[in-house]
Amino acid sequence: MQALGAIPIDASDSVVAQVVVERRSGALDSLRLALKYPHQAPPAGQSRARPARASRLKVDPKFTRRLDSLTEARIEHENELARSVGHRAQDTPQLWTDAFARPRQSKVTSRFGTGRVFNGRVASSHLGVDYRGATGDPIYAANRGVVALVDSFFLAGNVVYIDHGDGIVTGYFHMSLPKVAVGDTVERGQEIGLVGATGRVTAAHLHWSARFGALTIDPAGLLDLRPPFVAAGPSGEARRSGRQ
Numbered sequence: 001m002q003a004l005g006a007i008p009i010d011a012s013d014s015v016v017a018q019v020v021v022e023r024r025s026g027a028l029d030s031l032r033l034a035l036k037y038p039h040q041a042p043p044a045g046q047s048r049a050r051p052a053r054a055s056r057l058k059v060d061p062k063f064t065r066r067l068d069s070l071t072e073a074r075i076e077h078e079n080e081l082a083r084s085v086g087h088r089a090q091d092t093p094q095l096w097t098d099a100f101a102r103p104r105q106s107k108v109t110s111r112f113g114t115g116r117v118f119n120g121r122v123a124s125s126h127l128g129v130d131y132r133g134a135t136g137d138p139i140y141a142a143n144r145g146v147v148a149l150v151d152s153f154f155l156a157g158n159v160v161y162i163d164h165g166d167g168i169v170t171g172y173f174h175m176s177l178p179k180v181a182v183g184d185t186v187e188r189g190q191e192i193g194l195v196g197a198t199g200r201v202t203a204a205h206l207h208w209s210a211r212f213g214a215l216t217i218d219p220a221g222l223l224d225l226r227p228p229f230v231a232a233g234p235s236g237e238a239r240r241s242g243r244q
């Protein structure tokens with residue numbers, strides 16, 4: 001038996017997996033496994049200190065001044081919406097067979113885990129991958145799935161979340177125009193929206209994010225999935241490298 005799992009960004013040299021095996025008789029066996037993982041320092045911005053080597057960005061001052069209670073409540077509500085999509089994806093069967101693909105073929109301008117400082121005040125860690133784009137450029141679904149959320153968030157702007165099943169969700173932020181609706185089934189490479197500059201941005205681009213259940217993960221890791229999670233053989237590899 002094989003299963004996907006996500007490694008928290010603050011993992012040190014190992015992670016613990018709790019596995020529950022349900023037998024035909026109804027009996028349950030619990031296994032606790034320690035899985036070795038090469039130590040990686042937490043991404044910049046995980047402490048209160050200013051991130052080292054952080055990108056210093058200028059955004060609309062409304063995103064860095066002290067937030068009022070209504071805005072704080074809005075952000076927490078939006079975060080909960082995103083978390084709930086990840087939780088529900090754990091009950092969705094796997095909807096894809098082909099490998100995951102990039103949502104744009106443009107240059108990556110910021111990778112997962114990099115530090116950033118907004119307007120010299122607000123420090124954070126970048127929990128996604130940014131792709132270059134101009135307003136109106138197309139954005140493509142990374143794989144087959146069902147649209148789980150279309151909304152306008154304070155920080156992320158216009159967003160689309162796709163539930164791919166088996167716990168995996170991808171998110172597409174800062175859109176100028178979403179082109180799908182909740183409940184739509186989308187195929188790998190299908191156009192789902194247009195690049196924009198909504199939310200906390202310095203300029204138009206696509207921020208691509210991913211969740212595995214409750215955990216935010218590096219979406220670039222999805223591009224490395226191999227059989228048995230994706231189709232084996234030349235056809236799968238050919239589609240993976242093809243146009244979005």
